[in-house]
Amino acid sequence: MSIQGKKVTLHDMSLRDGMHAKRHQISLDEMVNIATGLDEAGMPLIEVTHGDGLGGASLNYGFPAHTDEEYLSAVIPKMKNAKVSALLLPGIGTVEHLKMAKDLGVSTIRVATHCTEADVSEQHIGMAAKMEMDTVGFLMMAHMVSAEKVLEQAKLMENYGANCIYCTDSAGYMLPEEVKQKIGLLRAELNPNTELGFHGHHNLGMGVANSIAAVEAGANRIDGSVAGLGAGAGNTPLEVFVAVLDRMNADHGIDLYKIMDVAEDLVVPMMDHPIRLDRDALTLGYAGVYSSFLLFAKRAEATYGIQARDLLVELGRRGTVGGQEDMIEDLALTMAKEKGLI
Amino acid sequence: MSKKLKAAIIGPGNIGTDLLMKMMRSDWIEPVWMVGIDPESEGLKRAQEFGIKVSTTGVDGLVPHVLEDDIRVAFDATSAYVHAENSRKLNELGVIMIDLTPAAIGPFCVPPVNLADHAKNLEMNVNMVTCGGQATIPMVAAVSRVQEVEYGEIVATVSSRSVGPGTRQNIDEFTRTTSGAVEKVGGAKKGKAIIIINPAEPPLMMRDTIHCQTTDTPDQAAITESVQQMVKEVQKYVPGYKLVNGPVFDGNKVSVFMEVEGLGDFLPKYAGNLDIMTAAGLRTAEMFAEEAEAGSIELPAR
Secondary structure: OOOOOOEOEEEEOOOOHHHHHOOOOOOHHHHHHHHHHHHHHOOOEEEOOOOOOOOOOEOOOEOOOOOHHHHHHHHHHHOOOOEEEEEEOEOOEOHHHHHHHHHOOOOEEEEEEEOOOHHHHHHHHHHHHHOOOEEEEEEEOHHHOOHHHHHHHHHHHHHHOOOEEEEEOOOOOOOHHHHHHHHHHHHHHOOOOOEEEEEOEOOOOOHHHHHHHHHHHOOOEEEEEHHHOOOOOOEOEHHHHHHHHHHOOOEOOOOHHHHHHHHHHHHHHHOOOOOOOOHHHHHHHHHOOOOOHHHHHHHHHHHHOOOHHHHHHHHHHOOOOOOOOHHHHHHHHHHHHHOOOO | OOOOEEEEEEOOOHHHHHHHHHHOOOOOEEEEEEEOOOOOOHHHHHHHHOOOEEEOOOHHHHHHHOOOOOEEEEEEOOOHHHHHHHHHHHHOOOOEEEEOOOOOOOOEOOHHHHHHHHHHOOOOEEEOOOHHHHHHHHHHHHHHOOOOEEEEEEEEEEEHHHOOHHHHHOHHHHHHHHHHHHHHOOOEEEEEEEEEEEOOOOOOOEEEEEEEEEOOOOOHHHHHHHHHHHHHHHHOOOOOEEEEEEEEEEOOEEEEEEEEOOOOOOOOOOOHHHHHHHHHHHHHHHHHHHHHHHOOOOOOOO
16 A cells, blocks of 8 residues: 555654663763754654653662653753653553643653553543643553454543544564554544554564554554664664655655664664664564563563563463563562572 | 441442441441442342341431441441541541541551551541552551661552442542552651553452662561561451562662452452452451450540
8 A cells, every 4th residue: 555645743762662771761961962863853753751651760660860850851942843742651650740741841642551441541631631732542552452442442532532542562562464453443433633653662573564554554643763762672763664654755754864863873872782682572572561571571580590581471471561560570589489599 | 235336338339348248247347237329229239138227318318327226437438529528427426437438538547557546546537548558558667667768669450350430530549649658657758659450361369569768778687577477467357468579678679579369258359459448447447346345445425
């Protein structure tokens, strides 16, 4: 299917999802430099918060180098054209965090729930819509349920006031056919004015292909991350995606060379480890596990001597969802006891 | 004269019915009234079958009978919106109110931590915090009674089936109330609460992780001993309260991993989050009854 001339709005994740890969330790200077580079390359939307969203600062997910307030206050005033978004997971962040973000100049709020639990987002989506923010409902781990279930939950968020709905492949498990089916059903059944988005992870190497499938099926917002900096094997690498959109003559509004340079000159040198499909990241995609579990599982392996791969497969079997990082150490302790290692 | 205190339950839903079933086994509390607003409600019918008097016109239907039936304690399992009125009407008549809603107009009560104080002071309205609070605050307190806790954080993971529409519509109330009680009752200087809802089938048992950051190097032996003691205290009213792993020490961080299995009275066993609320509510009323029997408190004169 041709997407020639189709307008695609790109949304950079390197300063939010990338926080997972950096254990939330990105410095203020790094944030500002990368955001400025992206702004100059024509990136319309840039997400900035703790990896687990507003209020994510915790022992459970990791304390960041700076608070959400500090990051947002540093980045937003420096933007010439780009808008800044913030993620919020009900159960972690609250309406107070949302108001703080709005006061600091955040224009887009993305309220994220597990793909079956949209009804916990009513107060946050309602408040954001009331404050006339660009309000996105973000259905995570969407591979775990049918397209019909995603639609049912998307309709709840649409009713609460979301003007855009995301089908989110948090585990990087989906293949292009599934993306097409899910986005296609949302496009057919939601309000025609409701925008659709896709957020991919590259754990099976499908980030770019899945994002193209999403655009073909009717999505107009695509998340990705410059140099792929994100949880697991990273997000859809934006500079690659831009080149592909270019080849397909889609309308993306990004300067390819400039975004390549941000990736190569600013983001890659900052990485703590290469963002690549190692066996553990591959296991996330293969077993359908939340991408930010990766580094926690590696740490548990180092501490308790249980292979990260074994931990991730078992967490997938148990049906864990986003936010259950505490189960990783718990499971590692239990498995280490069973093996007589502790 | 019977030493049992006579009780009313307001709200014949899942929580109210589970509470009724536990109460029928109690040596200290006798259920007499179940209060609802819908004559057709399953919960009221069930209560009637158990031989309990029912009001179908809310607390107003109970009020004229409070003195003649000598109702001394009431459990409110309705919603925060109506709790204040319910409490006012019944407190006026000398009825002690156990608040299972998030209204929290009275002090927080987590039985093994501060119930004894509330009973001695004859607090006429006590609030049972949240399910996550009941499951985790005893562990925060177990650490903070050994040494100063700079920061306490709890993560409650509950099955999707056990989270009702009220909690879902106002999930911020859970995080706000629980983090407040981690400080006020748990004794952490700063508190944080996170709730995760998991839809897996079969439903997962309630899981709780408690992290405490101590100000000074943790006294591992003393904290381990204190945590194990506290687990035993909670097990007195929630037998399925289980220490799965920990305490684990990492620098000044102390982590404890819990699982809460319910008794399976009316609510399913996996809903340990709801069971620990009803069990804690009942335990609270029992303590008031025990103190009254021992003569250490004087119930309002009638």
